[in-house]
Amino acid sequence: xxxxxxxxxxxxxxxxxxxxxxxxxxxxxxxxxxxxxxxxxxxxxxxxxxxxxxxxxxxxxxxxxxxxxxxxxxxxxxxxxxxxxxxxxxxxxxxxxxxxxxxxxxxxxxxxxxxxxxxxxxxxxxxxxxxxxxxxxxxxxxxxxxxxxxxxxxxxxxxxxxxxxxxxxxxxxxxxxxxxxxxxxxxxxxxxxxxxxxxxxxxxxxxxxxxxxxxxxxxxxxxxxxxxxxxxxxxxxxxxxxxxxxxxxxxxxxxxxxxxxxxxxxxxxxxxxxxxxxxxxxxx
Numbered sequence: 001x002x003x004x005x006x007x008x009x010x011x012x013x014x015x016x017x018x019x020x021x022x023x024x025x026x027x028x029x030x031x032x033x034x035x036x037x038x039x040x041x042x043x044x045x046x047x048x049x050x051x052x053x054x055x056x057x058x059x060x061x062x063x064x065x066x067x068x069x070x071x072x073x074x075x076x077x078x079x080x081x082x083x084x085x086x087x088x089x090x091x092x093x094x095x096x097x098x099x100x101x102x103x104x105x106x107x108x109x110x111x112x113x114x115x116x117x118x119x120x121x122x123x124x125x126x127x128x129x130x131x132x133x134x135x136x137x138x139x140x141x142x143x144x145x146x147x148x149x150x151x152x153x154x155x156x157x158x159x160x161x162x163x164x165x166x167x168x169x170x171x172x173x174x175x176x177x178x179x180x181x182x183x184x185x186x187x188x189x190x191x192x193x194x195x196x197x198x199x200x201x202x203x204x205x206x207x208x209x210x211x212x213x214x215x216x217x218x219x220x221x222x223x224x225x226x227x228x229x230x231x232x233x234x235x236x237x238x239x240x241x242x243x244x245x246x247x248x249x250x251x252x253x254x255x256x257x258x259x260x261x262x263x264x265x266x267x268x269x270x271x272x273x274x275x276x277x278x279x280x281x282x283x284x
Contacts, residue, residue, distance in 0.1 A: 042071070061127045068121050070218035103143045105132025105153060107193070109200060113142050113155055113169070114185040118200050119207060119228045120176045121220065141165060156185055172280025177228050179278070203227050206235050214242070214260035216253045225275050226264045234271065238263045 044062040063073060108130030109118040117123050117130035129137055137143075142165055146152050155161045170178040188196040207227040211220065227235060241263055242248065248256050268275050 057127065061122070061125075064121065064125045064127065067217065068220040068224075070221070072217070103132055103137070103140075103147055104134060107153065107197075108133040109197060110154075110188065110193070112140075112146055112153070113166075114181045114188075115174075115176055115178070116184065116200060116203075116228060117176075118204050119224065121224050122175050124204075124207070124211075124224075154185075156189065171278075173277040177225060177277060180229055199232055203232060203235065206239055209239065210260060214253070214256045216257040219257050219261060221277070222261060222264070222275055225277060226268060229273050229275070230264070230268060230271065234267045238267055 044066045046058055046062050066073065105112065109116070111117050111131035113131075115131075117128070120128065120130075122128040123130055129135065131137065131140075132143070142155065145163075145165060146155070149158055149160075152158050170181055172178065184196075207223060210223045210227070215223065238260070242260060245259070248259055265275065
């Protein structure tokens with residue numbers, strides 16, 4: 001009887017195994033894998049830290065940066081968006097974005113350290129809410145310092161300002177120029193924050209007009225830098241000069257861009273203002 005049971009078990013197992021393999025073969029989808037190499041060429045790279053669901057925001061920021069530098073997106077069968085995963089998803093917690101939790105400010109247009117967030121390309125593009133604006137605001141050692149010192153609205157309110165955290169801070173630029181930071185702080189303290197923010201909003205309106213009517217796809221960074229650094233009076237004069245030329249409305253956007261850039265550059269040259277962002281010096 002035991003021999004019969006053993007034989008029956010073998011038959012059943014054989015039938016079951018056959019059905020299992022047949023089902024697996026039918027349900028398994030196979031794809032062709034190909035190994036190849038290609039020249040990377042000029043590209044934008046970024047480190048994304050955080051959940052995979054938030055990856056589109058990082059990609060959008062890279063695309064905005066490329067366009068802002070005067071380049072176009074040329075994805076094709078020879079140009080790919082690709083990702084390199086540095087963390088093992090099996091062991092890494094998905095919620096590890098480098099954001100400053102608990103850091104919020106009532107006024108996000110003018111940063112804790114004295115930078116004009118309102119004129120930043122990342123703010124204008126909707127990728128950053130401004131200093132202390134919540135989700136999307138990048139981690140910052142100065143913001144952490146503010147939390148440790150009672151949540152000061154601006155660094156100059158702290159008796160220790162300027163401290164060692166600002167050593168080399170203005171040696172190079174980020175998305176915005178740093179060279180006017182201390183000058184802007186002094187102006188805000190002199191005229192009052194409300195009056196300073198009103199001027200900032202007027203500059204923002206000028207920037208939006210330049211981008212809407214005079215940007216041929218290659219002037220975004222220059223327009224941002226010019227509006228950020230140039231005195232408001234000079235910007236008003238440039239816009240008045242452009243408005244006084246009705247023939248520009250009939251010309252191509254490229255011709256309008258050339259006219260706007262020429263006027264901005266001439267005005268900047270008179271003030272000895274460079275309209276180029278400064279690279280941060282290499283450490284060491």
